[in-house]
Amino acid sequence: MDFVFKNKRISGILTILPKKTVKFEDEMANYSFSPAKCMKLKLAMGYKEHRIAEPGQCSSDFCKFGLQYMFDNNLIKKEDIDALLFVSQSADYYMPPTSNIIQGHFGLKHDCLCLDINQGCAGFEIGLIQSFMLLEQPAINKVVLMNADVLSPKVSDQDRNSKPLIGDAASITIVEKSNDDTTIYANIKMDGTGAFALNIPAGGFRMPSTAETAIMEQDAVGNFRSKNNLVMQGDDVFNFVQREVPPMIEHLLKQADVDKDWADWYMFHQPNKFMLHKLADKLGVPHEKMPANIVENFGNASGVTVPTCISYNLGDVIVNGSSKLCLAGFGVGLTWSSVLVEMSHLMFNQIVEF
Amino acid sequence: MEKLIKKLEEILETENLDVNKKFQDYEEWDSLAALSVISLLDSDYGLPMKYKDLIAFESIKAFCEDVLCRQ
Numbered sequence: 001m002d003f004v005f006k007n008k009r010i011s012g013i014l015t016i017l018p019k020k021t022v023k024f025e026d027e028m029a030n031y032s033f034s035p036a037k038c039m040k041l042k043l044a045m046g047y048k049e050h051r052i053a054e055p056g057q058c059s060s061d062f063c064k065f066g067l068q069y070m071f072d073n074n075l076i077k078k079e080d081i082d083a084l085l086f087v088s089q090s091a092d093y094y095m096p097p098t099s100n101i102i103q104g105h106f107g108l109k110h111d112c113l114c115l116d117i118n119q120g121c122a123g124f125e126i127g128l129i130q131s132f133m134l135l136e137q138p139a140i141n142k143v144v145l146m147n148a149d150v151l152s153p154k155v156s157d158q159d160r161n162s163k164p165l166i167g168d169a170a171s172i173t174i175v176e177k178s179n180d181d182t183t184i185y186a187n188i189k190m191d192g193t194g195a196f197a198l199n200i201p202a203g204g205f206r207m208p209s210t211a212e213t214a215i216m217e218q219d220a221v222g223n224f225r226s227k228n229n230l231v232m233q234g235d236d237v238f239n240f241v242q243r244e245v246p247p248m249i250e251h252l253l254k255q256a257d258v259d260k261d262w263a264d265w266y267m268f269h270q271p272n273k274f275m276l277h278k279l280a281d282k283l284g285v286p287h288e289k290m291p292a293n294i295v296e297n298f299g300n301a302s303g304v305t306v307p308t309c310i311s312y313n314l315g316d317v318i319v320n321g322s323s324k325l326c327l328a329g330f331g332v333g334l335t336w337s338s339v340l341v342e343m344s345h346l347m348f349n350q351i352v353e354f
Numbered sequence: 355m356e357k358l359i360k361k362l363e364e365i366l367e368t369e370n371l372d373v374n375k376k377f378q379d380y381e382e383w384d385s386l387a388a389l390s391v392i393s394l395l396d397s398d399y400g401l402p403m404k405y406k407d408l409i410a411f412e413s414i415k416a417f418c419e420d421v422l423c424r425q
Contacts, residue, residue, distance in 0.1 A: 221384065222384075234385070239402040239404070243402065
């Protein structure tokens, strides 16, 4: 499904990372791999260290910290927030929505649309597209898009598929109306027949958490998980990404009538270095135009990886100047989405620690 | 077939691959080796395959024949 937007801009990105760093080597002993095998895994996937929230820290806490930082530094005014989006798979409660809790915490105005969106790896692109759609309304001039996930407590320590790469983080992006009439191109695709390629079996209404769902079981390749843990069918995800993402990007570029050189940067979701290099090769994009350094430094915090990638790799480059970006997210849902946008003279683009 | 076997020898870290054996008979066979095979099939043969497909082959020879006949 294709989208076209005009007169919208991204005016600021703040990435909020946990202070706590965990090294791959510190967790190796939990995996059913020899140390030599673990080092091979580390090298192939590009694992080094990842940022993990402290026990008790929820994704909303990172959002609150980031918003407070923005208010304190005059990066946004409370009364200017017409919509507050919270894109996450780690909401505080089933009810109420986490976005409402955050609105209440800061005493934001009542004329503010609060919206929780359950999305993961493509959460930044989905959130941007939703923000752009809301900005079509006369009453909405400024949207605050929060992407946040603290999923590390849901990943088993004995799961070498997912534990070495999981990261916790949040980002806050300001999306607003603008006089700039450059076109923003985007697309979204979904395939619910693959909904369980990434999932947490227990804890929802379908299968509530019980003593039984907490029992650890071994899978076919030696990982231990309970039904309360996140589980990823790595081979399905790999095949899905390699099959669907390159044609999606080709389609996006065609829609915009530009070639691959148009984009200065390919800021993609960060599953691991191995998959990103495969994608770059398939697309014929040089590795240096598709940064793959987020998992090794911070971990994969689902929908937060793309803003983290922008904050970490571009920083003031798009505050003092501009860059043409091709953004893409792909994963849980299954959902895959991409956005072609020029980011120019942002008010801020930085990382803070909480 | 020779080209494919050479690649498999690299992945399984062996010089004389016994094609009558199964993948899981090799000591070097694990989830990372499986991903290397899945990735090889994707990049060189445009063929999606799952982990459980790989270990279901009665021999590496049967696997190779399947890959090549689906070309």
